[in-house]
Amino acid sequence: MTPLLSVRNLSVSFATPRGVARAVDDVSFDLLPGETLALVGESGCGKTVTALSLLKLIPEPPGRTDPRSRVEYAGTNVLALGGEALRQVRGGQIAMVFQEPTTSLNPVLTVGSQIAETVRAHRETDRAGARERAVGMMRLAGIPEPEERYGSYPHQLSGGLKQRIMIAIALSCEPRILIADEPTTALDVTIQAQIIELLSDLRKRLGLAVLLISHDLGLVAGIADRVAVMYAGRIVEEATTADLFARPRHPYTEGLLQAAPRVDRPQAALAAIPGSVPSATAWPSGCRFHPRCPHAWDRCIREEPGLLQAGATRSSRCWLVVEPERRRPATTAVTGTA
Amino acid sequence: MDLADTGRSVDGTGPRRGPLTVLRYVAGRLLQAVAVMFLVASLTFVLLHLAPGDPFSSASESVYTSPDVVKQMRQNFGLDQPIRVQYRLYLSNLARGNLGYSFSQSRPVWDAFRERVPNTLLLAIAALAIDFAVGIGLGVAQGSRSGSRIDRWATIATLTLYSMPVFWLAQVLMVVFGEKLGWWPTGGIHDPVTWAFRSPLGRSADLLWHLFLPALALGLVGAAGTARYQRAQLLEVIQQDYVRTARAKGLAERVVLWRHALRNALLPTITLIGLSLPALLSGAVLVETVFAWPGMGLLTTDAIARRDYPLVTGAAVLAGALVVLSNLVADILAHAADPRTRSIA
Ligand SMILES: Nc1ncnc2c1ncn2[C@@H]1O[C@H](COP(=O)(O)OP(=O)(O)OP(=O)(O)O)[C@@H](O)[C@H]1O
Numbered sequence A: 001m002t003p004l005l006s007v008r009n010l011s012v013s014f015a016t017p018r019g020v021a022r023a024v025d026d027v028s029f030d031l032l033p034g035e036t037l038a039l040v041g042e043s044g045c046g047k048t049v050t051a052l053s054l055l056k057l058i059p060e061p062p063g064r065t066d067p068r069s070r071v072e073y074a075g076t077n078v079l080a081l082g083g084e085a086l087r088q089v090r091g092g093q094i095a096m097v098f099q100e101p102t103t104s105l106n107p108v109l110t111v112g113s114q115i116a117e118t119v120r121a122h123r124e125t126d127r128a129g130a131r132e133r134a135v136g137m138m139r140l141a142g143i144p145e146p147e148e149r150y151g152s153y154p155h156q157l158s159g160g161l162k163q164r165i166m167i168a169i170a171l172s173c174e175p176r177i178l179i180a181d182e183p184t185t186a187l188d189v190t191i192q193a194q195i196i197e198l199l200s201d202l203r204k205r206l207g208l209a210v211l212l213i214s215h216d217l218g219l220v221a222g223i224a225d226r227v228a229v230m231y232a233g234r235i236v237e238e239a240t241t242a243d244l245f246a247r248p249r250h251p252y253t254e255g256l257l258q259a260a261p262r263v264d265r266p267q268a269a270l271a272a273i274p275g276s277v278p279s280a281t282a283w284p285s286g287c288r289f290h291p292r293c294p295h296a297w298d299r300c301i302r303e304e305p306g307l308l309q310a311g312a313t314r315s316s317r318c319w320l321v322v323e324p325e326r327r328r329p330a331t332t333a334v335t336g337t338a
Numbered sequence B: 001m002d003l004a005d006t007g008r009s010v011d012g013t014g015p016r017r018g019p020l021t022v023l024r025y026v027a028g029r030l031l032q033a034v035a036v037m038f039l040v041a042s043l044t045f046v047l048l049h050l051a052p053g054d055p056f057s058s059a060s061e062s063v064y065t066s067p068d069v070v071k072q073m074r075q076n077f078g079l080d081q082p083i084r085v086q087y088r089l090y091l092s093n094l095a096r097g098n099l100g101y102s103f104s105q106s107r108p109v110w111d112a113f114r115e116r117v118p119n120t121l122l123l124a125i126a127a128l129a130i131d132f133a134v135g136i137g138l139g140v141a142q143g144s145r146s147g148s149r150i151d152r153w154a155t156i157a158t159l160t161l162y163s164m165p166v167f168w169l170a171q172v173l174m175v176v177f178g179e180k181l182g183w184w185p186t187g188g189i190h191d192p193v194t195w196a197f198r199s200p201l202g203r204s205a206d207l208l209w210h211l212f213l214p215a216l217a218l219g220l221v222g223a224a225g226t227a228r229y230q231r232a233q234l235l236e237v238i239q240q241d242y243v244r245t246a247r248a249k250g251l252a253e254r255v256v257l258w259r260h261a262l263r264n265a266l267l268p269t270i271t272l273i274g275l276s277l278p279a280l281l282s283g284a285v286l287v288e289t290v291f292a293w294p295g296m297g298l299l300t301t302d303a304i305a306r307r308d309y310p311l312v313t314g315a316a317v318l319a320g321a322l323v324v325l326s327n328l329v330a331d332i333l334a335h336a337a338d339p340r341t342r343s344i345a
């Protein structure tokens, strides 16, 4: 199948007082029609920057997208677009839902008008038509009494309803791709499940391709077809969801899996990956995970592995793929899993 | 999809405010205004009486006025009474809207005010218009292209203007554009010679002609502050998530700026209009003296020099009333413009 969206060598850096932060470094991935690809990783590893740069939403300066980066959609490089052509893609072909519904909606405009203006930005329709479509989208997004809610202001709605409004905005012009950046992180646990259910339901109904960003592997397990794991500005492992959960091929993924709360394991057994994500202004030498990796040896410190083929449909940025005998026994690996 | 399930997440609407709450708010603010007015009136009274002398002290030194006449006049105006009695009399008169009799003008204070207040209001409103038209325009122009050359030059210009004393700027404008270049008149409110022969339209033109420099002097200093404030507001709003959402939706950049960013960036500026009135009034006093603009400022400085108590206290009370009222209006405006505080009746 030819990919719908093809990201190649995406690199984004920021000028900061402490030097250049290479937030996203040479990231490549494909999104196939109708599939759900999850992008997971800890806080600060570059997920949001990746998502924003796909639609050229990174403020420049301080941001800078490497000119060799390409985001291929429908035969064109989105990163080379500007003005009207870029506007058409944003919201019309590729739409986004953000992490914070509360700050992502304009506080002084009614939620209905914020959907309707999106419709009018992409379609030839009058006010009444846009309003009608907006109400329809609110209904589709599971908002009860959409007619009455149309004139509400964001502060009058709960977080869950606001996120549904964001989803209604995103899907109002029938985009082919939905980028959802941690769409449930800011919500209560019970609401989280509802929003995820809504997204997976709409995806099937509308035939959307979804890039779902999350720091929670457990959350994406149920709906993602494939998972790309990000660490320190790079994709470190990519595999189908089933393969990834059955047998992670990167020590970082292993750590994430062990850190994820699961029903089949008591909460006490939760293990975190030791240490924290290093600063984007100074990534470690060699494999960027080596200061936190239980298996690291001298090669890892000197040389950075490429994305190595670890099976027919999977890859991992880890020397263990070619030198599996270097793996240390599980007891000395990540603690707390005994 | 299970809609029954989503029903539970609807914790519905936020705080609703009925019309009664709004009334109570306005009533509370009015009460506050009355209290402030009382304080202003009392303070002015006390300050003026602390200073040595009274309206007839210069007369009593004069050889042309007999001491008996001075004594009689002091008696007539109640100035021989103890301060306490004077104060009570003054307050009760004030409460009935009686501002008293102006010694220096030889007519009721109200009559003098009626003639001068419109002139000052005209000057203040024109200055306010310049202040906000130039200030908001410049601030938005800067904020929407921050870091550009225009922005940098405008920053230097506004900082320079901002640090200028009003009376100095007024004098510079008068000397340069009035005396040297002769483009605008150096003072007065209309041309004393041609005024009588002019048509209503011609009179308006003449009035505007005279208004321009004083209003500019008074407005520009405010405009510099407004521009800096507006620029900062816009820069902050542009970084907000909802502006990013507006872009991500595929709205044109023009719509993103005007509909999404500017609406939010203008809200705090509305409040600024009310808050800028005190500075405007005190600035007007200075500008009026430079340009001989026959307004309240000129009247009051004159009255201060002559220890005309009733007029000075009246002017202070009036200015206080104006400031309190404008703050109230600005608050209510800002309240109404922001849906987060607006009542949903
Ligand atoms: N505007 C910016 N200026 C400077 N640095 C930035 C900026 N935006 C992002 N970064 C840097 O880029 C890196 C990646 O940030 P990003 O927001 O993409 O992380 P994330 O994976 O989305 O994390 P989270 O789970 O917290 O959302 C961070 O180290 C951050 O410091």
Ligand code: SF4
Residues within 6 Å of the ligand: A250, A251, A252, A287, A288, A289, A290, A293, A294, A295, A296, A297, A300, A305, A317, A318, A319, A320
């Ligand atoms: S390359 Fe080395 S340090 Fe990096 S993850 Fe693999 S084993 Fe660990």
Ligand SMILES: [Mg+2]
Residues within 6 Å of the ligand: A047, A048, A049, A181, A182
């Ligand atoms: Mg993020």
